[in-house]
Amino acid sequence: MYKHRYLIVKRPERLTAQQRKDLAQMLEDAPSLRLVRAFVLEVYRLFERGQTEETAWRRHAVLVGNASYALVPELAAAIQMLEPEKFTKMIAFLRSRVGQRVRTNNHVERMNRMLRLYEKTRYKWRSARTKVRFVWLLVDRRWGEKARAWARQQGGGAGKAARGKPLSMPGADGPYEGEQRRVA
Numbered sequence: 001m002y003k004h005r006y007l008i009v010k011r012p013e014r015l016t017a018q019q020r021k022d023l024a025q026m027l028e029d030a031p032s033l034r035l036v037r038a039f040v041l042e043v044y045r046l047f048e049r050g051q052t053e054e055t056a057w058r059r060h061a062v063l064v065g066n067a068s069y070a071l072v073p074e075l076a077a078a079i080q081m082l083e084p085e086k087f088t089k090m091i092a093f094l095r096s097r098v099g100q101r102v103r104t105n106n107h108v109e110r111m112n113r114m115l116r117l118y119e120k121t122r123y124k125w126r127s128a129r130t131k132v133r134f135v136w137l138l139v140d141r142r143w144g145e146k147a148r149a150w151a152r153q154q155g156g157g158a159g160k161a162a163r164g165k166p167l168s169m170p171g172a173d174g175p176y177e178g179e180q181r182r183v184a
Contacts, residue, residue: 001026008033009040035068039075042066046082053094060087114138 007015007023015023027034046059064082069075082090115138139147
């Protein structure tokens with residue numbers, strides 16, 4: 001049991017044939033785990049990408065309203081974490097189009113860490129304009145055409161990246177658009 005305890009929370013579609021047998025044996029040996037497994041499967045269904053927000057709220061009501069889950073203290077504590085205010089934030093990804101649903105913000109955090117690293121090495125940043133240009137350069141290096149397409153779609157950004165032109169640093173290939181090169 002202890003060796004295969006991770007199977008209780010593993011997604012059914014990711015189970016191998018041997019893991020399915022081990023899980024079936026565990027549920028047969030300890031019937032109390034069936035309730036925990038059923039709870040886990042309902043929570044997975046609660047956060048499926050292909051559903052609508054209304055479907056998620058219906059599944060939430062069924063999960064919260066299940067009296068057998070409330071009898072187990074650990075499951076009751078987990079249900080408390082699904083209160084409506086928090087659940088609204090948890091399913092915010094369902095408001096995006098189906099093909100663009102991202103349940104985590106890992107990509108945003110990764111970019112923030114990269115920006116903080118670059119800020120440490122460039123401690124002489126003076127103006128907000130310089131920072132914005134540098135962020136656009138980072139975004140262009142990281143995501144390239146995806147970022148430019150997003151900027152065109154959103155109608156934002158008056159810089160070169162919004163028009164699909166590569167970004168350049170002043171003094172390297174030439175001045176930024178709208179700037180005059182200063183001659184000393």
